[in-house]
Amino acid sequence: MMKPARISRDIQPPVGWDALPNGHLVSTLFQGRLDEWCPKIFGYHFLKLGGLSCELSSAPCNVSHHILLDRENPHRNVTADPLALPFVEKSIDACLLINQLEYCNDPHALLREIDRVLISDGYLLIGGFNPISLFGLASMLPWKRHKYPWCGRMFTPYRVKDWLHLLNYEVVSHENFGILPATRHEMCWVWMENILSDPLASFGGLYFIVARKRTCPLKPINPFWKLRRPVRVVNIPSAGKVSHGYKKTQR
Numbered sequence: 001m002m003k004p005a006r007i008s009r010d011i012q013p014p015v016g017w018d019a020l021p022n023g024h025l026v027s028t029l030f031q032g033r034l035d036e037w038c039p040k041i042f043g044y045h046f047l048k049l050g051g052l053s054c055e056l057s058s059a060p061c062n063v064s065h066h067i068l069l070d071r072e073n074p075h076r077n078v079t080a081d082p083l084a085l086p087f088v089e090k091s092i093d094a095c096l097l098i099n100q101l102e103y104c105n106d107p108h109a110l111l112r113e114i115d116r117v118l119i120s121d122g123y124l125l126i127g128g129f130n131p132i133s134l135f136g137l138a139s140m141l142p143w144k145r146h147k148y149p150w151c152g153r154m155f156t157p158y159r160v161k162d163w164l165h166l167l168n169y170e171v172v173s174h175e176n177f178g179i180l181p182a183t184r185h186e187m188c189w190v191w192m193e194n195i196l197s198d199p200l201a202s203f204g205g206l207y208f209i210v211a212r213k214r215t216c217p218l219k220p221i222n223p224f225w226k227l228r229r230p231v232r233v234v235n236i237p238s239a240g241k242v243s244h245g246y247k248k249t250q251r
Contacts, residue, residue, distance in 0.1 A: 005155070006106045013103035014148050015051045015072050021148070026206065029178060030098055030127050031056055033208040037173075038062075041123050043093025049082055049114070050100040051075075063093055083109055087117040094123040101128055101160065102152035108163065115167050120215040124169065127208045129154045130176060135205030157207040169211040176204030 017023035038061035046063040048054050051073035058066060069085070070076040080086050082100065095114050101107040114124065130136055131154035139150035161171050179201075 002159075003153075005108055007153075008105070010105055011103045011152055013050060013052075013100065013152075015070075016055055017052060019148050026178070027052070027056065029206060030208065033127070033175065033177075034058065034096070034125065035060055037123075037125060037210055041094045043119070043122070045092050045094075047087075047092045047095045047117070049095060049097050053096045053098040053100070056096070056098065058096070061094075067092075083113055085113055085117050089116055090119045092117045092122065093119055094125070096125045098127040099129065099149065099152075101126070102149065102154055107155070111163055111167060115169075115213065118213050120213055122213045124164070124211045124213065125208070126160060126211070127206065128157070128160065130157060130203075130205055130207050132156055133178075133203045133205040134180065135178065157209060160207075160209060161211075164209070164211045168214050168216075170214050171209060171211045173210040174207065176201050176207050178204050178206035180205075 014020055017027045020026060034056055038058050041061055041063060043063045045065050045067060046058060046061055047067045047069060048056070048058070049069055051070045054068040054070055054073045054075040067078055068076045069078045069080055069082070071079060071081075078086070082104070083106065092114075095118060097114070101110065104110045118124065129149055129152075131139070136154050138144055139154065141150075144150045157174060157176065161174065164171060
């Protein structure tokens with residue numbers, strides 16, 4: 001049975017990549033996907049939501065103004081609640097959301113709030129941990145349940161894409177990577193990743209989704225039927241006039 005997305009307890013998100021085991025290597029993997037998509041994004045305002053998103057570089061992006069929003073990360077330039085963004089509707093051109101759905105008590109509300117401030121055809125880039133992987137299975141170990149990143153709730157990328165489809169987003173790219181858990185031996189790990197990336201892509205421990213907000217304008221549809229004869233208005237005398245005329249004729 002699928003667990004509900006909304007919970008009552010609060011989960012403290014990690015402040016930065018240093019809070020995660022092998023966070024430097026994981027951030028490098030996400031940085032490579034972000035560098036690939038940044039040159040394709042145009043606009044005026046780029047929102048990085050969460051401490052992990054704030055520490056990723058978006059230098060190749062064509063958007064000049066970058067907003068780094070978090071509560072505790074030292075790289076932030078805006079301090080606010082992610083569930084109550086201090087921006088007007090349709091004012092953000094692109095939003096980066098790395099490992100924030102896992103630590104939010106209401107991920108549906110977070111996506112709706114991002115949808116409120118994102119412009120039509122705006123980009124939403126989401127990165128997270130895949131529970132159907134060797135990395136995700138480690139959350140079942142009792143000694144890791146209360147440590148980062150397994151203390152959060154991991155959602156499958158297919159469930160996240162279903163949420164995006166309900167908000168009328170078009171998923172233009174989806175990639176799973178990180179088949180094996182990250183280790184200190186980076187060269188050996190990269191060699192094994194290149195071998196297993198094609199046959200075991202669905203079991204990657206990390207995913208990166210790029211979606212665009214599609215807003216269909218409402219167009220009035222003219223009726224296909226027409227009246228053959230014009231409608232004529234008939235003047236019907238009121239009840240008082242009819243009764244008065246009846247009494248006059250009786251006299």
